[in-house]
Amino acid sequence: MSSSRHLGVAILMLVLIVGLGGLLLVWPSYREAGGIDLQIQELRKKGENYSLQSEEITKLTTELEALNHRIDTGLKVIPDSSDIAGLMRVLSLPVDGVHVRDQTFTAGPAREAVVGAKLAAQIQPLTVDMEARFDAVFALMRVAESMDRLLRISSVNIVCDRRQNENQPYAKASVVLEAVFEPPEEGP
Amino acid sequence: MKQRPIDLLPDTIRARSQAGVVAGRYVVAVLIGVVLLGLTATHSRLMLDLARQRLRVAEEQADIVLSAEAKAAYLRRTLRDSRYFIERYELIALPIDLSRVVATIINVLPASATLDRIDIYAGVRRNTRSSRSTGDNDADGPIPRVLTGELSGFAATDQDVAQLVADLESLGVFEQVSLDFSRTRSVRGHNAREFRISLRSSLSVRYEVADIEQPAPPAGDLERTHVE
Numbered sequence: 265m266s267s268s269r270h271l272g273v274a275i276l277m278l279v280l281i282v283g284l285g286g287l288l289l290v291w292p293s294y295r296e297a298g299g300i301d302l303q304i305q306e307l308r309k310k311g312e313n314y315s316l317q318s319e320e321i322t323k324l325t326t327e328l329e330a331l332n333h334r335i336d337t338g339l340k341v342i343p344d345s346s347d348i349a350g351l352m353r354v355l356s357l358p359v360d361g362v363h364v365r366d367q368t369f370t371a372g373p374a375r376e377a378v379v380g381a382k383l384a385a386q387i388q389p390l391t392v393d394m395e396a397r398f399d400a401v402f403a404l405m406r407v408a409e410s411m412d413r414l415l416r417i418s419s420v421n422i423v424c425d426r427r428q429n430e431n432q433p434y435a436k437a438s439v440v441l442e443a444v445f446e447p448p449e450e451g452p
Numbered sequence: 453m454k455q456r457p458i459d460l461l462p463d464t465i466r467a468r469s470q471a472g473v474v475a476g477r478y479v480v481a482v483l484i485g486v487v488l489l490g491l492t493a494t495h496s497r498l499m500l501d502l503a504r505q506r507l508r509v510a511e512e513q514a515d516i517v518l519s520a521e522a523k524a525a526y527l528r529r530t531l532r533d534s535r536y537f538i539e540r541y542e543l544i545a546l547p548i549d550l551s552r553v554v555a556t557i558i559n560v561l562p563a564s565a566t567l568d569r570i571d572i573y574a575g576v577r578r579n580t581r582s583s584r585s586t587g588d589n590d591a592d593g594p595i596p597r598v599l600t601g602e603l604s605g606f607a608a609t610d611q612d613v614a615q616l617v618a619d620l621e622s623l624g625v626f627e628q629v630s631l632d633f634s635r636t637r638s639v640r641g642h643n644a645r646e647f648r649i650s651l652r653s654s655l656s657v658r659y660e661v662a663d664i665e666q667p668a669p670p671a672g673d674l675e676r677t678h679v680e
Contacts, residue, residue, distance in 0.1 A: 274478045278485050285489040293496035300503035307507075307514040314513075317520045324527035331534040339541050377544045379576050381594040385544050405551035414541075417550040422570040444544055 340414040346374065346388035346443040347413075354411065355392060355404055355441075364396040365434060377444055384449070387416070387442040394437045398422070401437040408441055416442040543594060546574055548659040553625065557603065560619040564608035572601040574655060599626075601651035606637050606644040613647045620651065625659075628652040 348371045357364045372389035394401055401422060408415050419440045426433040550572055561567065576595040607613045613634050620629045630650045637646035 271474075274481070278481055281482070282485045282489050285486075286492065289489070289493040290496045293493070293500040297496070297500045297503040300500075300507045304503070304506055304510045307510040311510075311513050311517050314517045314520060317517070317524055321520060321524050321527060324524065324531060328527060328531050328534065331531065331538065335534065335538065339538070340545070342541070342544070378594045381543055383540060383544065385540070402551065402554065405549075405554065409549040409551050414545055416544075416546050416574070418575050419573040420550055420554060420570060421572075424566075424568045 341412055342385060342414050342444055342446050344446055344448050346386075346445045348388060348390055348443060351390055351408075351415070351441070351443055355408060357394075357396070357400060357404065363400045364394065366393075366395040368393040374445075377442075385444055385446045387444050389418070390441045390443060392437075392439045392441065394439070395425070395434055396437065397432070398424075398435045401435050401439070405439060408439075414444040416444060418442050546597075547655055547657065548599075548625075548661075550574055552661060553599070553601075556623060556625060557601075557620070560616065560623065562607060562612045562615050562619075564612045565605060565616055566607070567603055567605035569602070569604040571603075572599070572651075574599045597655035599651070599653040599655050601626075602632075603649045603651070604647070606639055606646045608644060610634055610645050613645055616647075617649060620649065626651045626653045 352369050355369075357367055359365065359367055370391040370393070372391070374386045374388040377383055377385035377387045392404065394404070405417060405420065408417060417439060419438075421438040423436045424433050425436050428434070553572060554570065557570070558567075575597055577598050607616065613631065617629055617631050620626060628651065632648040632650055634645050634647045637644050
């Protein structure tokens with residue numbers, strides 16, 4: 265074998281060794297580093313909006329606190345049952361023959377709370393018929409509307425009865441209350 | 453005198469010597485290649501380590517951003533739920549207590565006026581939809597609610613009746629206040645004016661309740677109500 269051929273083989277071997285070494289040792293590291301750089305760029309892009317997000321979080325928190333405050337202070341509870349018996353217990357007045365001569369509670373069937381609104385909430389009407397002084401009728405209305413739970417008075421009908429005592433007449437009143445409730449959703 | 457070089461080295465020795473030189477060059481070349489390869493590999497490892505360090509820092513920062521994103525998403529969801537609850541509540545609840553409406557009416561009664569009858573109704577407009585058709589027209593949405601009322605009673609003069617109507621109108625609670633009739637009626641042997649007043653208002657508006665400073669009427673804690 266001539267010396268020039270020796271030289272060619274040697275150079276070829278050297279190139280092969282260096283190439284193989286680079287492929288196994290160098291290239292994977294550079295490739296992984298390149299991938300990591302791309303990841304870093306993506307993460308930094310996300311981080312660019314951080315200050316905007318902080319502002320948004322502050323704004324949302326403030327808004328949510330205001331809404332929660334409004335819910336806590338201005339809105340009443342909607343229970344999951346009408347609890348007509350509990351209502352009657354609260355609204356029942358002593359029939360003493362002086363302030364209250366008669367009081368009758370009549371419950372009606374439950375129906376949707378808002379006609380056509382497709383809400384889960386329902387109402388159960390409770391009609392309170394009374395023969396009493398106006399003060400007692402009015403007090404009953406105030407008690408009903410001051411309760412913690414949501415209760416609507418849908419109608420009031422008060423007729424003054426002067427037949428027995430013209431100076432201090434009694435009122436024949438019919439107050440229709442609507443106990444709002446929201447039955448819990450049935451499971452699957 | 454010209455001298456001629458004399459080469460006494462045998463050919464075999466010369467050839468071996470030349471081969472050794474060539475082999476030495478090969479070894480040097482291989483060594484250089486290996487060193488270069490080693491340097492490059494070391495550099496690549498260093499670059500990789502540096503990139504990993506930067507990635508750790510970026511991930512820590514990204515974690516903060518992601519947690520902020522998650523918090524913002526949670527707040528948006530909670531806010532949406534709260535708004536929905538309030539909207540639903542306002543749809544269900546009446547914007548004004550009927551006891552306040554009654555109290556307001558009584559507050560504006562002139563001293564000479566007496567009410568015989570109070571009828572107040574708060575709810576959906578009557579006769580707008582029959583009970584049979586309620587299930588079929590759900591797509592129409594909630595029916596607007598109204599506040600309607602009728603007051604019947606008597607007063608000393610027509611001026612008192614007119615004053616009552618004017619006062620009810622000026623309250624701003626009712627959109628329509630109309631006097632249905634006023635006619636003569638005898639009360640305890642005296643001539644009085646019997647009247648009936650109709651009231652109507654929308655319950656789609658928002659009401660604001662304001663306390664007034666005046667002696668409380670017999671019914672107790674009464675307040676006047678204004679439309680916002």
